[in-house]
Structure formats: structure tokens, C-alpha cells
Amino acid sequence: xxxxxxxxxxxxxxxxxxxxxxxxxxxxxxxxxxxxxxxxxxxxxxxxxxxxxxxxxxxxxxxxxxxxxxxxxxxxxxxxxxxxxxxxxxxxxxxxxxxxxxxxxxxxxxxxx
Amino acid sequence: xxxxxxxxxxxxxxxxxxxxxxxxxxxxxxxxxxxxxxxxxxxxxxxxxxxxxxxxxxxxxxxxxxxxxxxxxxxxxxxxxxxxxxxxxxxxxxxxxxxxxxxxxxxxxxxxxxxxxxxxxxxxxxxxxxxxxxxxxxxxxxxxxxxxxxxxxxxxxxxxxxxxxxxxxxxxxxxxxxxx
Numbered sequence: 001x002x003x004x005x006x007x008x009x010x011x012x013x014x015x016x017x018x019x020x021x022x023x024x025x026x027x028x029x030x031x032x033x034x035x036x037x038x039x040x041x042x043x044x045x046x047x048x049x050x051x052x053x054x055x056x057x058x059x060x061x062x063x064x065x066x067x068x069x070x071x072x073x074x075x076x077x078x079x080x081x082x083x084x085x086x087x088x089x090x091x092x093x094x095x096x097x098x099x100x101x102x103x104x105x106x107x108x109x110x111x112x113x
Numbered sequence: 114x115x116x117x118x119x120x121x122x123x124x125x126x127x128x129x130x131x132x133x134x135x136x137x138x139x140x141x142x143x144x145x146x147x148x149x150x151x152x153x154x155x156x157x158x159x160x161x162x163x164x165x166x167x168x169x170x171x172x173x174x175x176x177x178x179x180x181x182x183x184x185x186x187x188x189x190x191x192x193x194x195x196x197x198x199x200x201x202x203x204x205x206x207x208x209x210x211x212x213x214x215x216x217x218x219x220x221x222x223x224x225x226x227x228x229x230x231x232x233x234x235x236x237x238x239x240x241x242x243x244x245x246x247x248x249x250x251x252x253x254x255x256x257x258x259x260x261x262x263x264x265x266x267x268x269x270x271x272x273x274x275x276x277x278x279x280x281x282x283x284x285x286x287x288x289x290x291x292x293x
Contacts, residue, residue, distance in 0.1 A: 031196035031246065051196035068226055092225070100218060100233020100243075104225070 030054060034061070034095035034103040038113045048076050048095045048103070060096040158185075161240050166203045170278050175261045176269025178210035180217065182259075182278065189285035190247040199244040200282055206238040210261075214238070218260040219245050221275065227268055230260040251275070253283050 030050040039045050044063075048056045056076050063072035071091055093110075095103040123131075157163045166183030173182055185201035193199040206214055218224070220231025234241035245257075256272040263269075276283045 031193060031199070031244070033196050051194050094229055096228060099216060100231070100235075102229055102231075104229050
């Protein structure tokens with residue numbers, strides 16, 4: 001191998017190393033996220049997932065009354081899909097991905113339609 | 114001067130590089146040394162050599178149990194992407210309650226139920242950590258609620274003012290201004 005060729009290979013390797021370091025997947029936290037919006041006077045639409053962009057299929061999303069009765073039990077569909085629930089009395093929405101991985105949204109924090 | 118000599122004259126950049134390349138490389142080796150004190154301080158914080166965290170909050174009595182609490186870093190909540198701002202806290206369970214406590218949770222405001230007790234502490238009971246989401250509209254007089262669940266099914270709660278747990282977070286909230 002000629003010297004010039006060796007140098008060009010070294011340059012290519014250095015470039016690849018820099019690119020690999022720069023574009024490597026960084027460690028992302030995956031905090032639970034949930035957002036609810038009112039779509040009309042009686043219905044809300046909630047979207048849930050994790051902050052690393054992954055969805056939350058099968059994760060429990062309940063609409064719970066202030067007296068702790070579950071008004072609308074449910075689970076999220078595949079990915080970042082929404083679930084619609086009927087607004088009843090005073091309530092909050094609980095995205096429950098397991099102990100310590102919950103998001104609560106009070107009815108006061110839900111955007112009006 | 115002949116035509117070929119002009120063509121082969123090295124550029125100014127090349128001359129500079131050839132003159133100073135060894136000095137530049139030595140400088141590149143020296144630059145990381147400036148970051149070494151911060152690196153070793155971080156390593157000792159991660160290992161727990163400097164304590165539970167950068168700022169010790171103190172002992173909190175939670176029913177029959179107690180824990181020692183600390184801010185992992187004495188600083189404002191850090192942005193964590195779309196999930197908002199997070200504040201890290203560490204706790205160490207009391208020696209007597211290590212075998213009795215199943216889970217420890219942290220939340221801003223009183224939990225509505227055990228299901229919604231907040232974020233869970235994970236790690237060894239001698240040094241557990243968690244990241245608490247801090248909504249921007251958190252009131253400065255808010256309280257941190259600690260919920261401890263025992264293996265026997267019992268549950269105990271206690272609260273401390275957020276201002277006591279993290280003055281840096283209160284300063285950050287004041288700086289943010291009142292959010293609706």
C-alpha cells in the first residue's frame with residue numbers, strides 16, 4: 001500500500017470515528033407523559049407515551065372521580081394513540097404505567113375545546 | 114527564481130502547522146487536565162463518598178419509619194426533554210426499616226391514592242434516587258409528600274415544604290414567574 005493511500009484510509013477512519021461519536025444514540029430517559037384535551041363539552045381525548053418517543057400500548061389510562069371511583073376504565077391502544085372518555089363529575093385522568101410511573105391530569109388542567 | 118520553485122512553496126498554514134504542531138499537541142493533552150477536578154468531584158458524588166447528595170435536607174419521620182433525604186445536586190431542576198423539568202433527590206432508609214419498607218414514593222402535593230403516590234425511589238435502601246417532575250406552575254409554598262409502603266401492606270406519609278427540600282427549586286420557580 002502506498003503512503004498516500006495509507007493516509008487517505010487513516011483520514012477516512014478518523015472521519016468515521018468522529019461521525020460515530022457524534023451520531024451515537026444518547027441515553028434517553030423515558031419519563032411517562034400524558035396530555036388530555038377536551039374535544040367537546042362531554043368528551044376528552046388523552047394521548048400517552050414516554051418521553052423517549054416510545055408509545056404506551058396497553059398502559060392503563062383511567063378517568064377517576066375525586067371520590068376515587070373509576071369513572072372510565074381503559075387502556076391505551078398501540079403507540080401514541082388516544083383514548084376518549086366521557087366527562088362526568090369532578091375527575092382526574094391517571095396514566096398508570098406501573099408503581100412510580102404515573103401521570104395525573106386534573107380536570108382543571110384539561111384544555112377547553 | 115524559477116517557475117517550479119514558486120509552485121512548490123509551502124502555504125502559510127502549512128508553515129504554521131509544521132512549526133507549532135508539537136506545541137499544539139501538548140496543549141491538547143493539557144486541556145483535559147483543567148476538567149479533572151470537576152470529574153473527580155462528580156465521581157465521588159456518584160459513589161456517595163461526599164454524602165447522599167450535594168445538599169443534605171435532613172431526617173424526615175414518616176410514621177414509624179424515617180429516612181435521610183438530600184438533593185442530588187444543589188441546583189435548579191434540569192430540563193428533561195418533552196417530559197418537562199426534573200429534580201433529583203436521594204434518600205437513605207433508616208437501618209431498622211430497611212427490611213420493612215417495600216417502596217418509597219415522592220410527589221409534589223398530597224397524593225390522592227397509593228396508585229398516584231408519585232415517582233418511586235429506586236436503588237439500594239442505603240442510597241435510593243428518583244427524578245421528580247417539577248411543573249412550571251408549582252406554587253412556591255408547595256409541599257413534598259413522601260409515601261412509604263410496607264411489606265405488611267401499611268402505608269405512611271409525611272410532608273416537608275419544598276422550600277426546605279430544595280431552595281434552588283424555589284429560586285427557579287420565582288425566576289420563572291407565576292404560571293397560570
